[in-house]
Amino acid sequence: MDFIKAHTDTVKKAIADKNVELDLDALLALEEEVKGAKQEIEALRAERNRISGMFKDAAPEEKAELGRRAKEAGKRAGELESGIADKQQQLKDMMLLVPNIPYEGAPVGPGEDDNIVIRTEGEKPSFDFTPRDHVELMEMNGWADLQRVTQVSGSRTYCLKGRLALLEQKLMAWALETIMGNGFDPITVPAIAREDAFVRQGQFPGHREETYELEKDDLFLAGTAEVVLTGLHSGEILEADQLPVLYAGYSPCFRREAGSAGRDVRGLLRVHQFVKVEQYVICEADEAVSAEWHAKLLAAAESLLQAMEIPYQVIETSTGDMGLGKYRMNDIESWVPSLDKYRETHSCSTLHDWQARRANLRYRNSDGKVVHAHTLNNTALASPRILVPFLENHQQADGRVKLPPAIAALMGGEYL
Numbered sequence: 001m002d003f004i005k006a007h008t009d010t011v012k013k014a015i016a017d018k019n020v021e022l023d024l025d026a027l028l029a030l031e032e033e034v035k036g037a038k039q040e041i042e043a044l045r046a047e048r049n050r051i052s053g054m055f056k057d058a059a060p061e062e063k064a065e066l067g068r069r070a071k072e073a074g075k076r077a078g079e080l081e082s083g084i085a086d087k088q089q090q091l092k093d094m095m096l097l098v099p100n101i102p103y104e105g106a107p108v109g110p111g112e113d114d115n116i117v118i119r120t121e122g123e124k125p126s127f128d129f130t131p132r133d134h135v136e137l138m139e140m141n142g143w144a145d146l147q148r149v150t151q152v153s154g155s156r157t158y159c160l161k162g163r164l165a166l167l168e169q170k171l172m173a174w175a176l177e178t179i180m181g182n183g184f185d186p187i188t189v190p191a192i193a194r195e196d197a198f199v200r201q202g203q204f205p206g207h208r209e210e211t212y213e214l215e216k217d218d219l220f221l222a223g224t225a226e227v228v229l230t231g232l233h234s235g236e237i238l239e240a241d242q243l244p245v246l247y248a249g250y251s252p253c254f255r256r257e258a259g260s261a262g263r264d265v266r267g268l269l270r271v272h273q274f275v276k277v278e279q280y281v282i283c284e285a286d287e288a289v290s291a292e293w294h295a296k297l298l299a300a301a302e303s304l305l306q307a308m309e310i311p312y313q314v315i316e317t318s319t320g321d322m323g324l325g326k327y328r329m330n331d332i333e334s335w336v337p338s339l340d341k342y343r344e345t346h347s348c349s350t351l352h353d354w355q356a357r358r359a360n361l362r363y364r365n366s367d368g369k370v371v372h373a374h375t376l377n378n379t380a381l382a383s384p385r386i387l388v389p390f391l392e393n394h395q396q397a398d399g400r401v402k403l404p405p406a407i408a409a410l411m412g413g414e415y416l
């Protein structure tokens with residue numbers, strides 16, 4: 001709240017640039033009102049205690065009057081308190097909509113069309129045959145079932161089979177091991193989480209629609225390990241020497257894709273359940289340190305794409321596309337020959353203390369002060385989406401898929 005008051009114009013610009021439905025003046029007025037009422041309640045409480053203190057030494061004929069005044073003060077305080085209860089809730093809900101201030105280098109614009117490419121890596125393959133898309137490649141090699149399973153599990157589901165099923169497992173272990181090699185602690189986390197985990201991470205309230213709910217159990221299924229990883233240390237006060245907390249989080253991910261009707265309905269690009277190795281950082285509240293971690297996370301994800309020899313481009317995400325809590329987001333988009341387009345396969349985000357404030361992630365800094373930390377997250381590798389550019393870029397005329405050396409080493413053979 002202090003930041004908002006001290007930087008009202010900056011916050012208003014962030015609200016506009018991120019298309020957030022929030023009236024900051026109304027929020028500030030509500031905060032004043034709640035604060036005023038709280039001060040009045042405190043004063044009435046103090047008054048009642050003062051009067052009660054006078055009670056024991058009072059003359060008998062004064063006791064009745066004192067009792068009445070004490071009761072009156074207490075009653076008034078109670079009325080005020082119930083009067084502001086819903087205003088306090090309203091203020092809390094509005095605070096959850098306050099956006100983070102976006103990176104000054106982020107393109108200002110309402111959505112993904114305003115994203116800009118900042119770097120392109122890798123040679124797009126030139127085929128001397130008509131390339132197949134990933135569905136054809138999987139069907140001709142017996143690497144998936146996309147039909148039967150929809151009878152059993154509905155749309156946007158898949159079965160990987162044969163060596164492709166093995167490749168997914170190997171890629172996940174390889175990604176986990178690579179990120180571990182960068183000093184990150186491997187941790188497998190559940191997709192199951194309570195509602196406040198989603199509020200703390202930032203998925204709620206805005207993206208509730210995209211989240212599977214287990215209403216009988218008051219639980220939800222997370223679309224990314226980031227949800228549980230953000231909540232793990234909630235409420236603790238970490239010591240400076242415990243930072244940075246570095247997690248290589250592996251988890252199944254579940255997404256309703258409520259807003260994506262009709263998009264990417266063919267194949268593996270956009271499914272309800274997938275797996276991901278997530279890079280997650282809790283670091284000291286220093287923008288330069290966060291920027292360093294952002295660069296390291298991005299480089300780690302790029303190193304995996306380079307080993308897989310998938311051509312890609314790095315995106316500077318626009319203010320409108322990066323989402324409420326981000327200070328900065330760089331997506332990586334991988335080349336998909338059959339679409340003749342780059343498609344997002346990774347997302348790298350710096351949130352400064354926006355998530356830490358919601359999740360109450362704090363540490364004792366070198367001055368001994370307890371402050372909110374910074375958090376970052378990035379996709380190391382997510383499957384099956386990554387299989388789409390992988391299969392398509394490495395396909396041969398006869399439908400076999402030639403493995404780049406790093407992956408051939410994993411799979412013990414030159415071809416998938």
Ligand SMILES: Nc1ncnc2c1ncn2[C@@H]1O[C@H](COS(=O)(=O)NC(=O)[C@@H](N)CO)[C@@H](O)[C@H]1O
Binds near residue numbers: 226255274344379383
């Ligand atoms: N419905 C989906 N189907 C398949 N893969 C998906 C789906 N949604 C997201 N992904 C994969 O998961 C990656 C990360 O998703 S994200 O929402 O962009 N970002 C996050 O979840 C962050 N926690 C960083 O990983 C995407 O880049 C994509 O590779």
